[in-house]
Amino acid sequence: MADGNRGAVEIEGWTCPMPLRDQERIVLGHGGGGQLSAELIEHLFLPAFGAAASEATPTDAAVLGLAVDGGGRLAFTTDSYVVQPLFFPGGNIGELAVHGTVNDLAMSGARPLALSTAFVLEEGLELEVLGRVATAMGRAAEQAGVQLVTGDTKVVERGHGDGLFVTTAGIGVVPPGVDLAPGRIRPGDAIIVSGEIGLHGVAVLSVREGLEFGTELRSDSAPLHGLVAAMLDVCPDIHALRDCTRGGLGASLCELARTAGVGVEFHEPSVPVPEAVRSACGFLGLDPLHIANEGKLVAFVPADAADEVVAAMRGHEAGTGAVHIGIAVDEHHGTVVARTALGATRVIDLPLGEQLPRIC
């Protein structure tokens, strides 16, 4: 099942978390992409959907057993976007809605072809705002080489929506010979991150009401399918990819470790964290490993191909900061361990909902 609520981190980021056991109602943390989201899928959606969801996979996009002309398989995904504010340094909800769905397809190795766009608009929204969002979507789709082929518009009464929500679904084609899946991760695999982390989350936080702080940072929102194609060119046998959106690099590593049943070890100082992200996280009491990105991926690749893949990534504009940060191991299965700058170790956990700013 696709990761269905990208962007929620920016909005709910600060207000949800980990509530008490046995919630009777939806709390914001259920949309946070952490353990609560996973529990909702596992304990509510999948049982409720029953046999109809027997093919669902816990990945960003489903790869269907449908033959495609010229070989390859069809990939399918959907995602809703609820970011607030709608415009932030380096991007806006329209760009995110295109990049995010393109990236979900790309993480399955697919070349994205077409997207649908569905809008839920709040009564009273300025047409000028909607126009800017739509223009951004058109431009982002054109740049990514995907068509916007169908759509829908609904309006809810004032007070029943947050200005504007967008849902995009996308299809693409996975080339013959490419098989990206967490289950293919093996102990010994090299772990590569495509560049500096934390930019999107901090850029959005910097303009959130009540928290405005000065920063030069801009969201890293970008399509990644070109980067993925460059990586597959040099190593068609890449085992798994994940874009590090809600929950950040830390959550991506945790999900992959759990799904693949391997341990993950990485060298924390090797992870590229811009100083401005480090500073913002320092004074807010957040961990850069759990800050959202919208243009970064983590790759598990066969060890002997690691250098070649890193070189190919650095040659692509979306991967200039690519670094080899760690390795999959055959111990502490399902658990991610960071080696700290001081040489000690710590466990990195899947966040429950979102990180909360500390009191002091």
Add this chain to the structure above:
Amino acid sequence: MKYLDEFHDPAVARGLFDEIARTVTQPWAIMEVCGGQTHSIIRNGIDQLLPDQIELIHGPGCPVCVTPLEMIDRALAIAARPDVVFCSFGDMLRVPGSHRDLFSVKARGGDVRVVYSPLDAVELAEADPDRQVVFFGVGFETTAPANAMAVVQARQRGLDNFSMLVSHVLVPPAIDALMSSGTSRVDAFLAAGHVCTVMGTAEYEPLAARHEVPIVVTGFEPLDVLDGIRRSILQLEAGRSEVENAYPRAVRPEGNPAARRMLDDVYEVCDRQWRGIGLIPRSGWQLAPDYAAFDAALRFDVGELAVDEPDECRAGEVLQGLVKPDECSCFGTACTPRTPMGAPMVSSEGACAAYYQYRRVEVRSDG
């Protein structure tokens, strides 16, 4: 903000670790008072790299952890009122009360908001005069000045729809209570740097002298914490028990005089319950009579509160440094950050949460 890397430098850390290892000749137990220090120690793995003779005991300095259950329940009751906008720092929202947390109140329609500064709550009150805006003023001496400023500003602006639920706690009486308890194993304290930024260092002198215990004012970055430990060990090995400032870039002996004047004006010292520890005399601040009109506890009558603490939870002993989090039978099983039984499992500064977050591999292989 710069100067972060300087306080994470592995080469400098190595030098400090080496000096500590060369100096120590016998077992010592050092308590870091502040939850921020606990977080830094566990996150960076400092305790793993210290000589075996040095034990770090995690202190009661997490405001989320020690806020009494009765106060949490009172906050929940006030937040559930339809006329109230309840504002809090983020990590108070998931602290379990007797039956629910602020998130549950929010999901049921309560207007609960995370603010980043108490002054934001004052702005809200000014912007929405028909609603009662309540700010949950918790924390140690560190957060007290900004909270006091909110009350001062509310008065200056003539806002009668702003109030604060105050549950401030003070470090020195807690140190005194721990050392007077008869069960303390603490040989030295790392005092909380930012508390001293506000209050200065003078009030620790009589504690160090009376209990013959070194008190080293310590910061929060890894090298700050290591230097605090190094200075503690040097004192202990030399038989000294002095107040020492290892955080001079943020702490002056006199503290922040302007902040202290305001604190004296807005608050008065009171007895305070500490969750898991009990009543500590003269260990808290409440609004002074002159500001009682802004006291949410007086403004909102929530009736009798039936406070109900889980029996199995050993948070009290954890907060006093008597047991380590993983020595509690609930740790990692019945009690996790997802299902916290006690407050130290909630905040990232809480000792139980820090252990759970960063130490499960070790814990698993032990158990």
